[in-house]
Amino acid sequence: MRFLFVLCLAATPLAADPLARDSDREIGSDALDNRLRGARIAFYDGGVSEYYDDGRYTYTYADQGGTGYGYYEVSGDSRVCIDFVNGFSRCDLYVLDAQGRLVVITEKGDRFPVRREAERRDN
Template identity: 45%
Template sequence: MPLFLCQLASSALAEGWPLRPGDTALAQNELEALPGRSFRFYDGGESLYGSDGAYAYTYSVENGGGTAWGTYRIAADGSICVEFTNGFGRCDLYVRNGSRVILITERGERFPIR
């Protein structure tokens, strides 16, 4: 698929999210490559997406340390939805803006990836 059409498709998937100019949701092939990947954030936290659907977020020592466990799935709109073992759940959207990858929460908070 030409890059322009991929960007249109990913923009349609991200409809309803608080996007900023230049934000492009990750393409379907990038979402499918998520299992086994981890993302480190500037606050020292790290998200890990297991190949079996397991999810772990490890907090930085400055933020109390520890790990929150759960499972994840890729939603139809391209967001990543996590159900934590403590009963809490949320969906986030990963976007590219220029050379940066950013996690956007449902509340519109933005967390750039290192």
Template identity: 40%
Template sequence: MRTWMILGLLCAAASSMAQDWKGQSGDTPFAMAALSAQLSGQTLVFFDEGRSVFERNGQYQYTYGGGGTWYGHWKVTDDSVVCVTFVTGVERCDRIVENGGRLVMQTADGLRFPVKEIEAHS
């Protein structure tokens, strides 16, 4: 995912409250508790084979489809938004919605990445 590859160049993400997420027809947002439950202990696998791992203890890993991993901590905020603070200090917030029975990650710049599969882990 090219968007994730430029994380080192990003400044702190804008507040999710001020963000216009440019949803699409059929997007169903999650309540905070529901999104937290949906992500906790799960790995989201994207179509480029990138993997977002949401540990139950709040730790996070994103591994690119071609290798390389970013580490951080995740938390859910309002409006179906999940924010990750990486060990570099960079924060990234994305909106996760359901559309047509599939999870979709929306980036702050309007890109959309459907989730190919969800893997549970212990």
């Protein structure tokens, strides 16, 4: 009986990501890369992220607030890491929420649901 209990513990994740909600689902690295590469995603605050085929990344702030430039890489734990050309870098968690909508969760824990996903034509 003790052995069965130990097996049950081993099959359970020891530490869930503290940024994610119980209803969030992880996206595999290949699926996330395929979803983002060559795509443009718009957020409810008016910002737009673009993920170019060659690994370039841009984020255009709402209301003509400027554009950040960098390079992105999808990791195996449902994260996308971006190295900005200004020297700043960060890794955000990308999940599907309970409604199946893509949500970006920043390192600080801020959640940004995606309003619209579209492929770019100028890859």
